[in-house]
Amino acid sequence: MLPSLVLYLFFNIWPMVFSIGIAFTNADRYNILPNPEKIQDLKNAIACAQYLETSTEHRERAVKLLRRVESTLESLEGNFTAIKSALENDGARSELEPYVNNINRLYPRIRDIRVHVLEAFNCTKLGFSTKLELIPGRVLDDLTSLYMISARVLLLYSAGEARDLYRDAVSALSLITKLREFFSKLEVDYEGYLNAFTESAERELDRLELKYISTGNFERLREDPRFYNALYKTLFFVATSVPLKVSIGVLLALFYSSPLIYGRKALRALLLVPWALPFLLSAITWKFLSLPSGQLGGALNININTNEWHAFLIYNLFEAWLAYPFIMTVTMGALSGLSKDVIEAALVDGAGLRDRLFKVVFPLIAKPVTLATILTTGASLQAFLVPLVINGAGPVGRIYISGVGEAVGPKNEMLILFGYNKIMIDWEYGYAASLYLVVILIILLYVSIWFIVSRKMR
Amino acid sequence: MFVTARTSYTLLKVAVTVIAVFIVTSIVYPLVYIVAQALLPREEMLSSLGDLFKYGVTLEKFEYILGNWEFYEALRNTLIVATMTIILAIAVIIPAAYGFSRFEFLGKNTVLYIYLIVSQAGGGLGIIAILALYIFLLRLAAYGISLFHLYTLAFIYVSGMVPFQTWLMKSYFDQLPKELDEAAFIDGASWFDIIFKITLPASKSAFIIIAMFAFMGAWGEFIIADIIGLNTLGRFIFRVAMGPVGIDNPSTYAAASLLYAVPIIVLFIVAQKYIGEAYKRGIVKG
Numbered sequence: 001m002l003p004s005l006v007l008y009l010f011f012n013i014w015p016m017v018f019s020i021g022i023a024f025t026n027a028d029r030y031n032i033l034p035n036p037e038k039i040q041d042l043k044n045a046i047a048c049a050q051y052l053e054t055s056t057e058h059r060e061r062a063v064k065l066l067r068r069v070e071s072t073l074e075s076l077e078g079n080f081t082a083i084k085s086a087l088e089n090d091g092a093r094s095e096l097e098p099y100v101n102n103i104n105r106l107y108p109r110i111r112d113i114r115v116h117v118l119e120a121f122n123c124t125k126l127g128f129s130t131k132l133e134l135i136p137g138r139v140l141d142d143l144t145s146l147y148m149i150s151a152r153v154l155l156l157y158s159a160g161e162a163r164d165l166y167r168d169a170v171s172a173l174s175l176i177t178k179l180r181e182f183f184s185k186l187e188v189d190y191e192g193y194l195n196a197f198t199e200s201a202e203r204e205l206d207r208l209e210l211k212y213i214s215t216g217n218f219e220r221l222r223e224d225p226r227f228y229n230a231l232y233k234t235l236f237f238v239a240t241s242v243p244l245k246v247s248i249g250v251l252l253a254l255f256y257s258s259p260l261i262y263g264r265k266a267l268r269a270l271l272l273v274p275w276a277l278p279f280l281l282s283a284i285t286w287k288f289l290s291l292p293s294g295q296l297g298g299a300l301n302i303n304i305n306t307n308e309w310h311a312f313l314i315y316n317l318f319e320a321w322l323a324y325p326f327i328m329t330v331t332m333g334a335l336s337g338l339s340k341d342v343i344e345a346a347l348v349d350g351a352g353l354r355d356r357l358f359k360v361v362f363p364l365i366a367k368p369v370t371l372a373t374i375l376t377t378g379a380s381l382q383a384f385l386v387p388l389v390i391n392g393a394g395p396v397g398r399i400y401i402s403g404v405g406e407a408v409g410p411k412n413e414m415l416i417l418f419g420y421n422k423i424m425i426d427w428e429y430g431y432a433a434s435l436y437l438v439v440i441l442i443i444l445l446y447v448s449i450w451f452i453v454s455r456k457m458r
Numbered sequence: 459m460f461v462t463a464r465t466s467y468t469l470l471k472v473a474v475t476v477i478a479v480f481i482v483t484s485i486v487y488p489l490v491y492i493v494a495q496a497l498l499p500r501e502e503m504l505s506s507l508g509d510l511f512k513y514g515v516t517l518e519k520f521e522y523i524l525g526n527w528e529f530y531e532a533l534r535n536t537l538i539v540a541t542m543t544i545i546l547a548i549a550v551i552i553p554a555a556y557g558f559s560r561f562e563f564l565g566k567n568t569v570l571y572i573y574l575i576v577s578q579a580g581g582g583l584g585i586i587a588i589l590a591l592y593i594f595l596l597r598l599a600a601y602g603i604s605l606f607h608l609y610t611l612a613f614i615y616v617s618g619m620v621p622f623q624t625w626l627m628k629s630y631f632d633q634l635p636k637e638l639d640e641a642a643f644i645d646g647a648s649w650f651d652i653i654f655k656i657t658l659p660a661s662k663s664a665f666i667i668i669a670m671f672a673f674m675g676a677w678g679e680f681i682i683a684d685i686i687g688l689n690t691l692g693r694f695i696f697r698v699a700m701g702p703v704g705i706d707n708p709s710t711y712a713a714a715s716l717l718y719a720v721p722i723i724v725l726f727i728v729a730q731k732y733i734g735e736a737y738k739r740g741i742v743k744g
Contacts, residue, residue, distance in 0.1 A: 007617045281716065385681065436586045
């Protein structure tokens, strides 16, 4: 006995409890898989940026370094500009020589700059172990490219490759512009730069950490047009499908108990076919039939892929087809209690068909049919597979709820399907869990109504 | 006069029977359609049954799908899960039901009550529990414990069967005379003997019922397998046959769906006797 309880508790009850907790968190695809290493990296990088901002000693050193970077970049820019304009004006080769020599003298400094910048802003060296770099990788890459271009200037000049030299000068100048922009910003607004870094790291950290957000999800639910649409579609589906399947089931049961039918036992057995088929076979059959190219879709001239109400009609027909055997069987069971004598007595009394129906048959089947109706209402209230298999609750489109707003989503999404989509497609686990908490309350409300009614009937 | 009345009664009967046959035909038509679709030699939606006369009938779609490795792999996975589910269901549910039937213990009625409500409240709670479980499994995977495995699927299926089948089996054991065990107990038989020599042989059909339900459950299920991401036959039908590939090749995938459905239909017919009995014992499932 214990194993069955443990199994049930672990796979059914525990996840529910777990999801109640999740409903109050921001759980999503980024934070459901905790990444302690990355989180620690971010935390250390933030601490490092704050240290750099407050330590005056470090700041002075950084400013000094940045000034040196500035001046190197400035003189490089001057020399490259001179080379470029000389080449543009078809100047003599000798005209280029001093600039080429200047660059050749300056270029090793670029490598030094790279090393010094890396060192000055290296958090791990400062005691904050992290994989994150305060200086963006693209800046370091730009420095490397600039170094390589500058290093081959002399070579190209000696080889007389004027065109290549010109091309290099142009790209060097664009690199220098970018680099100067970055470093001057860093120098002028040192704090601003570090603050921006801290902020973006904190945002990233926020996204990676699963945390308690109180009733945030429920507030979001209150303003989500998709939620209201799902609620509306669910209740509407209950209102249409329940009368449909119950009346079909009862009418078929009454009709096929008529002694006027030859071979009614065999026919009745055939009527239970929808019950005997596995759901997926029925689903694929109904899907193929109701597509615009299918027979039912063609005969009714409907398109379940573009019109939400056409799809909704098919859900109703499919649900009725699936569920009427249950209602029919229950009604048949009740009718079997109706002895021939009673009918004959009623006939002798001169009761017409109407009287027989309303005074003899209906009172007899009222109780079981009511109970069966309540049970099948639960199935409609929790409709999930039917819209999912027919067309994924589509078509997808604009959902507008007056007073709430607008959203894009599957138009026939029902409550349970809405949560399923939030989990499987949008990966918003916390939000879906909060929705399901609401759904469970609705189901509990339904169960208590069912309980009260069935108590009263006994 | 009398003869005329009889004749008109017969005529009425014929007319009503014609209507009755017509209704049954239209209700059963989807099944006729899917069989016809699977027999069509062309890959297009059947526009009417007349297409079969126009284009002929073939079994090659069935042959093709039986040779499809994707179908085979899914079938193999389903067989593994179904076998595990049967074993686990028998090992777990039958002893529990026996306990519920024979012993008194604290909270017994509460548990039974909860089982009853859950098994009748509809499928929604089950789906919610599975999705919640999925989130939990993701969280576990983050700590290095990955349970996204076929075996887990069997455990999930059996846990889902616990409420309804415990009831089913409990009412079955309630039928078995308690005096049988008691007499044996008084005669000095051990619990081991009572269970293996008296109770188990007497409850052979309990095993059959549980095994059949477990098999049909594991075979027919597809949404949990899809959520967990395990490729069973049900998931294959749901994702491939009902997806764009299936719509482009309706005849092949109609054949695949029929092959998938055959074991369930056969078992349903066999199981009907037992299911009917279960219903008679006061358990109604909607």
